[in-house]
Amino acid sequence: xxxxxxFSRKSWxxxxxxxxxEDTMSFIRARRVVAAAALAxxxxxxxxxxxxxxxxxxxHFLIPGGAGGGWDxxxxxxxxxxxxxxxxxxxSFENMSGGGGGKAIGYLxxxxxxxxxxxxxxxxxxxxxxxxxxxxxxxxxxxxVAGTIGDYAAIVVGKDSPINxxxxxxxxxxxxxxxxxxGGGSVPGGMDHLVAAMVMEAAGEDATMVKYIxxxxxxxxxxxxxxxxxxxxxxxxxxxxxxxxxGEVKIIGVTADERVAxxxxxxxxxxxxxxxxFVNWRGFFGAPGLPEAQVATYQEALAxxxxxxxxxxxxxxxxxxxxHNSGEDFHAFLEGQEKAIGDLMKxxxxx
Amino acid sequence: xLDGIWVGLSTAFSFSNLLMVIGGCLIxxxxxxxxxxxxxxxxxxxxxxxxxxxxxxxxxxxxxxxYYGAIFGGSTSSILINAPGVAxxxxxxxxxxxxxxxxxxxxxxxxxxxxxxxxGSIGAILLMIFAPALxxxxxxxxxxxxxxxxxxxxxxxxxxxxxxQVGKALLMTLVGLxxxxxxxxxxxxxxxxTMGILDLQSGFGFITLAMAMFALPEALFLVLDPSRSNxxxxxxxxxxxxxxxxxxxxxxxxxxxQSIQGFLIGVLPGAGATIASFLGYAVERNIAPKxxxxxxxxxxxKGLAAPESANNAACTxxxxxLLTLGIPGSGTTAILLGALIALxxxxxxxxxxxxxxxxxxxxxxxYVGNVILLILNLPLIxxxxxxxxxxxxxLIPFILxxxxxxxxxxxxxxxxxxxxxxxxxxxxxxxFANYPLAPLLIGFILGSMLEDNFSxxxxxxxxxxxxxxxxxxxxxxxxxVILVVLPTIRARRVRKQELEAAESD
Numbered sequence: 010x011x012x013x014x015x016f017s018r019k020s021w022x023x024x025x026x027x028x029x030x031e032d033t034m035s036f037i038r039a040r041r042v043v044a045a046a047a048l049a050x051x052x053x054x055x056x057x058x059x060x061x062x063x064x065x066x067x068x069h070f071l072i073p074g075g076a077g078g079g080w081d082x083x084x085x086x087x088x089x090x091x092x093x094x095x096x097x098x099x100x101s102f103e104n105m106s107g108g109g110g111g112k113a114i115g116y117l118x119x120x121x122x123x124x125x126x127x128x129x130x131x132x133x134x135x136x137x138x139x140x141x142x143x144x145x146x147x148x149x150x151x152x153x154v155a156g157t158i159g160d161y162a163a164i165v166v167g168k169d170s171p172i173n174x175x176x177x178x179x180x181x182x183x184x185x186x187x188x189x190x191x192g193g194g195s196v197p198g199g200m201d202h203l204v205a206a207m208v209m210e211a212a213g214e215d216a217t218m219v220k221y222i223x224x225x226x227x228x229x230x231x232x233x234x235x236x237x238x239x240x241x242x243x244x245x246x247x248x249x250x251x252x253x254x255x256g257e258v259k260i261i262g263v264t265a266d267e268r269v270a271x272x273x274x275x276x277x278x279x280x281x282x283x284x285x286x287f288v289n290w291r292g293f294f295g296a297p298g299l300p301e302a303q304v305a306t307y308q309e310a311l312a313x314x315x316x317x318x319x320x321x322x323x324x325x326x327x328x329x330x331x332x333h334n335s336g337e338d339f340h341a342f343l344e345g346q347e348k349a350i351g352d353l354m355k356x357x358x359x360x
Numbered sequence: 361x362l363d364g365i366w367v368g369l370s371t372a373f374s375f376s377n378l379l380m381v382i383g384g385c386l387i388x389x390x391x392x393x394x395x396x397x398x399x400x401x402x403x404x405x406x407x408x409x410x411x412x413x414x415x416x417x418x419x420x421x422x423x424x425x426x427y428y429g430a431i432f433g434g435s436t437s438s439i440l441i442n443a444p445g446v447a448x449x450x451x452x453x454x455x456x457x458x459x460x461x462x463x464x465x466x467x468x469x470x471x472x473x474x475x476x477x478x479x480g481s482i483g484a485i486l487l488m489i490f491a492p493a494l495x496x497x498x499x500x501x502x503x504x505x506x507x508x509x510x511x512x513x514x515x516x517x518x519x520x521x522x523x524x525q526v527g528k529a530l531l532m533t534l535v536g537l538x539x540x541x542x543x544x545x546x547x548x549x550x551x552x553x554t555m556g557i558l559d560l561q562s563g564f565g566f567i568t569l570a571m572a573m574f575a576l577p578e579a580l581f582l583v584l585d586p587s588r589s590n591x592x593x594x595x596x597x598x599x600x601x602x603x604x605x606x607x608x609x610x611x612x613x614x615x616x617x618q619s620i621q622g623f624l625i626g627v628l629p630g631a632g633a634t635i636a637s638f639l640g641y642a643v644e645r646n647i648a649p650k651x652x653x654x655x656x657x658x659x660x661x662k663g664l665a666a667p668e669s670a671n672n673a674a675c676t677x678x679x680x681x682l683l684t685l686g687i688p689g690s691g692t693t694a695i696l697l698g699a700l701i702a703l704x705x706x707x708x709x710x711x712x713x714x715x716x717x718x719x720x721x722x723x724x725x726x727y728v729g730n731v732i733l734l735i736l737n738l739p740l741i742x743x744x745x746x747x748x749x750x751x752x753x754x755l756i757p758f759i760l761x762x763x764x765x766x767x768x769x770x771x772x773x774x775x776x777x778x779x780x781x782x783x784x785x786x787x788x789x790x791x792f793a794n795y796p797l798a799p800l801l802i803g804f805i806l807g808s809m810l811e812d813n814f815s816x817x818x819x820x821x822x823x824x825x826x827x828x829x830x831x832x833x834x835x836x837x838x839x840x841v842i843l844v845v846l847p848t849i850r851a852r853r854v855r856k857q858e859l860e861a862a863e864s865d
Contacts, residue, residue: 106773109544109551112558141549143561190820198549222816225546228688228697232629235685236499238820251701255686255708326702359549 064310066098071129073113083291084130086323094317111144121296132291152299153339156292159332161246161265162204165258175262175281190220192239194227198359205243211285247328368720380422388429395437395766398446399430400692416703421725435472443575448633448671451641455663465745470601472668479669480730482619483676495684504826506630507813508836515843516642519656520796529799536803559775568767573797576784579759611665622670626677629689633674640670646843
């Protein structure tokens with residue numbers, strides 16, 4: 010048992026390490042991300058020496074994708090912090106891939122009565138994919154627990170590019186609309202595209218005219234940026250920081266309200282006169298009809314988690330940003346995001 | 361650079377790092393032999409171990425060892441039971457399995473081992489000398505060129521389009537290309553052709569299809585036709601490792617060419633080992649002399665050596681964009697990159713300057729690793745090959761077990777098993793009607809990359825103008841045409857010469 014627990018804790022690191030690269034990749038076909046493999050078949054529990062009084066005895070995390078994706082890393086990271094800090098007695102994990110995440114949502118709804126001990130991890134795509142109808146359900150069909158972390162989006166250019174700011178990019182775009190393509194790691198109508206469109210729209214351009222080129226993985230989009238195939242890349246901020254630290258790219262705009270401590274050199278869109286913000290959140294959901302007392306317990310455990318050194322270690326290792334939205338706030342946030350994304354998608358012709 | 365190599369040598373040859381190489385290679389080869397567990401999953405399993413080591417050089421040496429060890433071992437299941445566990449060893453089974461069926465399993469495994477060794481070692485040497493310079497080559501290809509490269513790869517189907525088979529081979533390729541369109545693509549925000557079935561939303565699984573097309577029909581044929589299992593020759597032959605001098609002469613230039621070609625294709629972030637193996641197979645098949653060409657697909661040593669050297673060299677090549685640009689070209693290198701970042705190493709142009717010991721020790725350990733793999737594998741071949749001498753009533757359940765496990769383990773989804781059996785039955789029926797199944801799989805594997813790159817280029821150039829505007833695209837497409845047409849032209853010339861000779865008599 011002891012050995013299993015050690016392996017399970019470490020196996021999480023695998024996935025956490027991948028988070029950066031697969032951050033925006035929930036859209037990618039499963040067969041490309043097959044990292045899943047063996048780990049997907051394994052579900053371990055993690056007993057630990059309790060330090061604090063446990064708030065919950067056990068949590069079962071349902072992960073709608075294979076091992077190694079962003080969802081997987083979030084669930085396992087949260088589980089690690091909760092159990093190591095003693096806020097939860099044990100945590101177990103279950104990977105249920107299929108339907109790009111839709112299968113797990115359906116499973117949680119159909120088996121709601123027996124799933125009171127389960128928390129499902131999800132992120133911005135649940136909003137986008139419910140809008141496009143890829144998922145038959147949406148977030149209202151589940152019990153909202155809390156949004157826990159997030160990642161801003163960023164527009165980057167190659168290190169040798171003549172473009173140094175959003176205004177340079179806009180000038181280049183105005184000069185040659187068909188020749189200035191923006192790439193990203195999501196499908197058209199997916200997150201990276203929506204961010205690019207949102208930014209261009211806020212800058213006063215017609216978002217439908219923007220040439221968006223989709224790539225099936227962050228690495229390929231990056232290669233395309235450096236080879237000059239595309240002029241700019243829309244990507245997750247934490248991924249952009251890694252590339253900027255490696256000396257590959259310049260971050261010309263981040264969709265945060267103010268400069269982010271992790272990389273102060275990156276200017277926000279707002280300070281460049283482009284009034285737009287965007288957060289790719291990740292958070293947890295319970296089965297529909299989850300008793301209120303239990304919801305409150307989960308929310309309490311997650312809220313207390315932020316103050317623990319164990320969480321700080323996990324968060325720092327993954328470059329996540331703490332963005333805590335609990336209960337009603339979470340609901341309001343999701344409705345706001347659904348409206349903003351829905352309006353944009355309608356305008357772009359995806360709805 | 362010499363300083364760097366020196367630092368690398370001293371790091372790579374430290375006792376603990378040598379243990380890492382040996383350990384990584386051993387784990388990689390043995391797990392890699394199981395169908396369904398490709399390099400990606402093995403590395404994913406090993407990463408926690410590597411990270412707990414703490415030293416980035418040792419961790420990367422271990423993971424790299426696992427990576428090429430898995431590619432090395434991956435050919436085994438392709439050759440022995442026609443069950444390619446990863447896309448890059450599909451081409452290996454084209455000639456490897458027929459050789460094993462002819463009772464030359466030992467020889468086939470030896471050729472594969474030597475070709476892998478040569479590919480890996482030549483790749484490591486090229487990596488050592490040219491890595492910094494090749495960083496720019498990695499960025500030479502745009503989507504248009506990747507599209508053209510996939511077209512060249514498709515010309516590998518010519519090997520299955522023998523006389524009277526052209527129509528059938530083309531038809532099967534088309535079916536494969538069509539199957540690749542099922543599910544969510546990179547370019548459309550709606551899933552296609554899923555008929556509302558959630559399990560199809562991410563498309564057909566590669567392993568499911570590979571097992572259904574190759575391994576399952578073979579197992580079913582063994583059941584249907586008991587005499588087939590005995591055609592494997594006496595166990596003495598199976599174990600025979602020896603390669604004749606004539607064969608060695610035949611494969612030497614193939615291995616040389618394909619090691620270099622494979623390496624270069626591996627360097628491209630959008631290509632990788634699978635494309636390298638198909639291209640290697642296509643090129644070698646189509647430039648071979650007429651009489652040898654007929655052997656391709658029926659147990660040619662050349663046809664086995666080409667993809668094996670190419671895919672190993674390509675694996676080594678894929679470290680160029682990873683280490684010099686920080687760009688992962690494949691899923692496997694993306695996982696490696698994740699591990700590096702977790703160890704606080706950021707690969708990129710500065711890696712070679714800031715942390716030369718990591719850069720060079722990894723490259724040098726690759727060379728060491730290949731030598732170790734060869735030493736480990738050669739003595740084991742007789743025992744591994746003996747699997748085929750197992751009586752059929754034990755062998756068939758064994759094959760079926762590994763086939764089913766391979767399909768299930770990747771997705772953890774029982775529907776895959778139903779699909780596997782369904783496609784397996786269809787594939788068996790097609791085999792009865794003498795339809796070649798390899799083109800279907802080639803079409804399926806190349807299909808999505810072909811489509812993605814084509815439509816990206818269409819979008820970038822607002823039409824198909826990119827073919828004219830980009831000389832390299834044009835060149836590659838011309839090469840594809842030449843590769844397909846060349847054998848026909850040569851055959852016609854030979855016939856003409858014979859005719860003239862006959863007239864002059």
